[in-house]
Amino acid sequence: MRLKLISKLTISASAVLIIFMAIFAYVNLATMRKLLLEEAILDADKLSETIIKTTHYQMLEDDRERVYQMISEVGTQADIERIRLITKEGITIFSTDKNEIGAFLDKKAAACNMCHAGEKPLLHASSMNRSRVFRVGENKEVLGMAKAIYTEKKCYTAPCHFHPKDARILGVLDVIVSLDGMHRQLASYRNKIIVAAIILLGITSLCLSLSLRQLVSKPVKQLLRQTEKLSRGEMDDSINFSSADELGELANSFNIMTQKLKNARNELEEWARTLEVRVEERGRKLKQIQSQLVRSEKLASLGKLAAGVAHEINNPLTGILMFASLTRKNENLEPSVKNDLDMIITETQRCAQIVKGLLDFSRESVPQKKPSSINAIMDATLALIENQSRFQNIAITREYSQEIPHVLVDPNQIEQVFVNMLLNASDAMPSGGKILIKTDTRENHVRVTITDTGTGISEENLEKIFDPFFTTKDARGTGLGLSVSYGIIESHGGKIEVESAVGIGTTVTIILPLPEGNTYAGNP
Ligand SMILES: Nc1ncnc2c1ncn2[C@@H]1O[C@H](COP(=O)(O)OP(=O)(O)OP(=O)(O)O)[C@@H](O)[C@H]1O
Ligand SMILES: [Mg+2]
Missing domain, CATH: 3.30.565.10 (Histidine kinase-like ATPase, C-terminal domain)
Structure with a gap:
């Protein structure tokens, strides 16, 4: 497939742009997800804190029913998957998911591992370290936030209680919230980025294509047209764009080259034209010389012949003329004879004249x-x-x-x-x-x-x-x-x-x- 230069340039520039935009969008979305996750962790932590604080009194009173009821009520909120209370021994004593109640959690379980990973369990950990993200079912992503319930003075001083004084942690409140909201926000953000990228790509490609057309395609087309004309032998036009770049220099050099070619062709044509005239002139002169030669030769041979004839005729003619003139002087001659003699004298004189001419003609006198x-x-x-x-x-x-x-x-x-x-x-x-x-x-x-x-x-x-x-x-x-x-x-x-x-x-x-x-x- 033959692609135009401008299409090739636009496609490659757009490809580079798409790659940059994809990297930018990926980094942006990853950052966004990190920020949103941090926000969700803080929210979950706050929720855990709120639950612990609001159930504080009931816990001191060991009013477990009330505590469980309050937790259940909180658990009905949208986006809260489940809330559970785990003893420090790992037994789930309460969960909004009834199936879980009484289940034993190993210290290696994800919810416990956050603090129990080392040899000694962590007493305090940041909200970040206490959180975990995991999947429920096929696609659902959730955030778990474990929060320790610490032993207070009131716990081992209250008459109803049996918690020993040295028990630092009573249990763990584990709140699991859905990350659907975060994913919705991320999806909307991603869609916006994609739309913005497409618009940006379109505008950039359009601008690129227009400027390439003006700066590259037009001059290249003109150069191409001029080259085609040149190949057909048409040298009268010149390229009429000037720009202070390589294409401008190329056009200028092309114009100079065309002019030089034209001059060279004109010179050749002029040379061929004058050559014809010169050959004609030379031919004419040769013909003239040839006819002169023929004439000279003719004259020379005729001259020799004429000289011989004239020499031979001249003496008899002199004799005829002399005797005719002498006879004519005789007074006793008949008039008719006199007339005849006059005629002889005139014609002989004419002959003498011709002979004189022949002698002049043949005379090779220097x-x-x-x-x-x-x-x-x-x-x-x-x-x-x-x-x-x-x-x-x-x-x-x-x-x-x-x-x-x-x-x-x-x-x-x-x-x-x-x-x-x-x-x-x-x-x-x-x-x-x-x-x-x-x-x-x-x-x-x-x-x-x-x-x-x-x-x-x-x-x-x-x-x-x-x-x-x-x-x-x-x-x-x-x-x-x-x-x-x-x-x-x-x-x-x-x-x-x-x-x-x-x-x-x-x-x-x-x-x-x-x-x-x-x-x-x-x-x-
Ligand atoms: N000025 C002229 N005008 C017209 N015809 C001429 C003229 N000069 C020469 N001719 C022609 O050229 C011919 C040859 O000329 P050329 O002088 O050789 O011989 P001619 O005059 O005929 O005879 P001759 O000169 O020997 O008495 C002439 O007969 C004539 O026809
Ligand atoms: Mg004459």
């Missing part, structure tokens, strides 16, 4: 780097192309940061990159628009952003724009501008990023590293 101002290179580029008709309807805005330190670059190659970007922007805005050019510095690199309000690039094309020969401009474009620019920026240790939204515009960001030790601490 950049001639020198400390240069990015803003100055951009200004030079703009001066070169700004006046071209394609930029007529385009508003160019410059937002340069003046705090950019010089970067180590080949100014010609960087200028070529800028030209490519600006030409692409103008191609995307045939009916005009805006170009915003920004330069600034971040931590250890310089950033150049060129934003246009052109057609934008679809998501599908965005993946291919750096591929050599990818163009959406038909015959007008070679698809080499971004590939060449990518190669140049890569050889400078930088990178190109393109963000675009169809119908809104494109932003190209060119990132160039700052030389070691020249990092810019500000954040313009």
